[in-house]
Amino acid sequence: MADVETRLVGCFQSVFPQLSEADIRIASQEKIEQWDSVAAITLVNVIEEEFNTQIDYDRLPELDTFGKVLEYLTVDRGID
């Protein structure tokens, strides 16, 4: 879980390099101006590349915080 979280922070840092690690862990689409629709798709691709998985695009609208993305990966996708 800790490893998944660290790797996910790396994914967010790739797409939002201006955010600190602490900011990333509490990041949400509502608070981060740069987290627009294009950034969301880019983020999904980076996560897919990092974890070698496919994210269900239908779930995209609800994956709007770092915590929810982490939960999706660990619980729904079973990545540990």
Add this chain to the structure above:
Amino acid sequence: MRSTPRCLRIAPQQADGSRRKPTNITEALSILRSRNAGREPFNIVLACGFTPLHLKTLVQAYLQRALPDRDVELNTGLFGSLAETIADAALQRPHAVLVAFEWADLDPRLGYREAQAWGHKVSTSVVDVCREGLDRLVRSLEAVPATTKVAISTPTLSLPPVFNVPGWSSGVHELALEELVAAFAVRVSRMTNCAVVNQRWLAQHSPQTARHDAEADLRFGFPYSVSHASALADGLSRLAAPRAAKKGLITDLDDTLWHGLVGETGPEGISWDLASNQQLHGLYQSLLQALADAGVLLAIASKNDREVVDQALQRSDLRVAPTAIFPLEVHWQPKSASVARILDLWNISADAVVFVDDSPLELAEVSAAHPGIECIQFPQRDNTAGVKLLSYLRDLFARGEVSYEDSIRLDSIRSAAALRDDRAEGADQESLLAGLEATVEIDFRAGSSDRRAFELVNKTNQFNLNGRRFQEADWAATLGQAGAWLAVVSYKDKFGALGKIAVMQGRALQSGLYIDTWVMSCRAFSRRIEYAVLAELFRRYAPSEVVLDVAVTAKNGPLRTFVKSLTGTEPQGTCVTARERFDAACPTLYHRVILTGEAQDG
């Protein structure tokens, strides 16, 4: 069972990680994140009819990788309006415009995002609409300034099932569309600033079946898989920022230029033809001749007896003319020493040269002694690897056009060698120069469209005022400055013509005469041409002093030695040379100087 095609390549080491290939989004973002801000911008416009999404990131990353000294800035137009984006780009005058369009950008019926009629009732109209769309594209491309490079990708995706023919049949309408696109590609390729991505090259790097991402297309309007977007970005960026072509090839003989050991079998025992099943060597010879015809320098480094090699090179069925090869280093000394002498004679750096040999040991020995050189093993009994090698070599040396200077390069090196031999034999320097019958022609009419001048400015290292390189748009802007002038220098003497060998660019202002760019080909060294040109500038503009914008680079020692001869001090930064100082330092000049453009410029 045949062996896996392989070909040992010892490529020059990259000092940093900037050359890694951004094959996915993570790598592309990493490249963009690690770029150094504050460098000179390289502005590109990406024009495409669909949402640019990952293509934008990947194109920017590939170009950033190709141009580590620039800050690549990318703008996209309003997608859905391709011709308008290109027209808008023409007004912005970027360094490059990259155009990627798909069938749906010509006619929405050829995409999946708009539910419209398909089938035989619309087939003819689809072709007509595409024809009009391509004509509009040509017109918008014609408006792009000639100094802006344009890289174009024609449709890469399969057509949706719009026509009533089975997928395994081309069908007349699909063929008509392909014919239209091919005609479009021919038209735009004839524009001096446009180049089109080769669809067969793209197919090697991106299989047709893995190109379309239906999910991304229908959800986000981005039709490409990441792998296809990466391959396309690679192709477009190669066209927008071409890498420097290699200049010289040094080849081994036995089991490389020909099959067999000439010292063992004699000249008649070696082979390179189909009948002896050694056609690969013959094809290699044909490629070398084609490269020589395009101005690439060829030399031989072989461990053999010279006499038997000379006999072999006289065989009439050889497909590369022995006269196209100079020099021949044929003896039993280490090949690294042969390569060193060849590089010295050619006067080019190792990183502009490729060494081909069948022996891994020889390749390793040369590579260790000359780390910049690209060493390639000639494959043995492996036609698949051999054919790949031929294409690879063509790509390393390919250049868009063959100039007059390319065609005379070998002759000028031979004449430089002859001059050097005369010097080595102790001939008096002044008598030698006085007897050269040298003519220096200075053309003040040349402009930014002079390809040779632009090429010289961007590839010359040793006699280079400051190492500054230009993109075409930058070069045109520089020559458009207030008081700007350009001098392109050609040279010939009794040994032959060297063609255009020097370029000087500067500004004539109230405050003085400024020289901002000055390069001279190393082939023209030791003839006092630099003094003759500077003397002419003093005569033409009559300044009391000339201001040289010198910058120290790793390779411009010869330029600094010259400037030091004028100023008496090691040049660093701006150097000023007064008229009196130049007159005192200038040696006797024997050239006949011809001026072009004198009358026009008064």
